[in-house]
Amino acid sequence: MRLSRYFLPILRETPKEAEIVSHRLMLRAGLVRQQAAGIYSWLPLGQRVLSRIERIVREEQDRAGAVEILMPTIQPADLWRESGRYDDYGKEMLRIVDRHERDMLYGPTNEEMVTEIFRSYVSSYKALPLNLYHIQWKFRDEVRPRFGVMRGREFLMKDAYSFDIDEAAARISYNKMFVAYLRTFARMGLTAIPMRAETGPIGGDLSHEFLVLAETGESGVYCHKDVLDQPVPGEGFDYSGDLDAAIAPWTAYYAATEDVHDQERFEREVPEDKRLHTRGIEVGQVFYFGTKYSAPMKATVAGPDGVERPVHSGSYGVGVSRLAGAIIEASHDDDGIIWPDSVAPFAVGLINLKPVDEATSAAAEGIYERLTKAGIDVLYDDVDNRAGAKFATMDLIGLPWQVIVGPKGIASGEVEIKRRATGERETLTIDAAINRLVAG
Template sequence: MRWSRYFLPTMKDTPAEAQIASHRFMLRAGMVRQNTAGIYTWLPMGLKVLSKIADIVRDEQARAGANEVLMPTIQSAELWQESGRFDAYGPEMLRFEDRHGRTMLYGPTNEEMITDIFKRDVQSYKNLPMNLYHIQWKFRDEVRPRFGVMRGREFLMKDGYSFDVDKEAAELAYKKVFISYLRTFRRLGLTAIPMQADTGPIGGDLSHEFLIQAETGESEVFFDSAISGDPAFTEDLTSDAELEAAFDRLTSAYARTDETHEASLFDAEVPEDRKVVSRGVEVGHIFYFGTKYSEPLGATVSNAGGKDVPVHMGSYGIGVSRLVGGIIEANHDDDGIVWPAEIAPFGVGIINLKVDDAACSAACDDLYAQATAAGLDPLLDDRDMRPGGKFADMELIGLPWVITIGPRGLKEGMAELKNRRTGEKHDVAVADVLGRLAAG
């Protein structure tokens, strides 16, 4: 992409409303614009990152055996009245009427709807286990939206739902998702620590939240530092036995948010030098809730004995749009964002220091073509601007690598290659720069 043809409006000043780093940088780097409290438009570069995150989530859902569907944002109130949640869910749920006077709502979650979908077409345990998910916009009318996309009212979420014939099978499904989340977050460049959670308005009796550490996190977190060294964070587990063992290790160690924290237990279970007290951003939340929805909504299957039983369900959320902010919270410096490679909006930035110098522009165009051919997805800054602004903008948007070409170095056939994260700079022959980049 050539910057001159890309809608990437950067800002030098920080809008007054942005308080935290991720919000500031997302506005300054031209990723989002706020429309009204807690509701944002995603501009091209922000959307690109959002899509990359969603694609990684999809990829990992597929690996875990889940099927993607797409349910609507707008729901009828009827199913919610059947489940009893229409009255139980507070004013956070946006309700309204259509022209016929039917009560509608903008879905804050989809348990009822997926249960209804399921029950129409699945009648036998032979079709189980089943895990269906979608990635869809949700709306929760938060009293006080803040922190940009980290706590908006409209947000993109992956929500998945598992269906099993009994509690034992359902718990295995839960554990599989638990482990798959570790891998998903790892690919996003994050260590998300699973913590024992309250089950909240979704309901149920087994629940974990996944939190990444960040100064600006909304929850206070307490955990045993030994957890983050567990091999389950870095290794892939294949057998059910390995998976269950990892689940047991991770869930038996102390890791709680302020909601469930018990100081006496923390003191008793965790040696002083392994105690971590910090803040975290919740990026995932999983629940096992048994037959809470299948019973009232009549979602039953025939079991092996020929008897109809309500399905055991779990639901599994990942805050996709929130992750964009969360990843920036965990990956930035004073100058801007520092993207993890896999979700960086472009693989490399190329700065043309002097666009009206024919040789310089030719060298940049050539390098741009090569980088494109190599699948690096480069962003070429071909704007007629002074160097200072270009450097500052490039740091702000945080691409992992930046190649700078200017007339001065070009006389010697040299370009500069800079690593955004480490700040290391090297003068490299233009002909070798992509090879050097590939070598790390």
């Protein structure tokens, strides 16, 4: 993509309303534009990041056996009345009356709707286990939206819903999502710690939040320091294998959010030099809630004995849009964002220091063409601007690699490459530079 044809509205000044690093950098780097309190337009660079986060989430859900669907954002209130949650949910739910005087709502979550879909089509235990997920925009009318996309009112979320014959089977589904989440966040360069958490309006008595530790986080957390160093199941993980063993390294240590924290247990189980009390950014949460929705909504299946019984369910959320902010909070420096390779909007920022120079532009064009043909996403700065402004923009938007093409280097057949994460620079021939970038 040529910068001269792209839409990248960079802000040189820090917006006054931005309280935390990710909010400041997302506005300055032209990822988002605030339209109202807690509501953002995602501009081209931000949309590319969202798409890459979505891809990783989707790949790991599919690998764990979940099946993708897409449910509507507007839901009939009657479904929520069936479950008993319509009056209980609170003012975060945006309630709507359509032109026919029917009560509707902008869905903050989808337990009722997916349960209605399930009961319409599944009647036998032979169709179980089943896990349905989608990636969808949601709305919760936060009383105080702040911190940019970290606590917005409209947000993109992956939510999955499992259905099983009994609690034992449902725990297996829960553990699958637990592992899938560990893998998902690790692929984004994040260490997300699973912690025992309050179930809130979702319900049930078992839940873990996955939190990225950060002082700017909204949740207080308490944990054993060793939980930070536990292994994430690798690429060849077998979801039909021993799931309890896979999550045991994470659940063996004390780790809890402030809502369920037990100070006496914390002091009893965690040596003083291993105690960590900090804050965290929630990027995902998993719930097991048994028959909370299936019983009142009569979502039953016939078991092996022919007896009808309500299914056991769980739900599993990942904050897709929130992850963009969480990644920035975890990966930035004074100059701007440092995107991990897996979610970067472009892999390479190609900087033409002197577009008016024929030899320099010819070399830059050739590099752009060769990298693009190799399947590498390149943002090519072909705009006639000061070198300092070009460098500042590339550092701000945080692409993993920079290729710097200038008249002096081209006279010697060389270019400079820079690794954004480390600041390491190297002068190479054009062929060597391209080979380095293609090899990763």
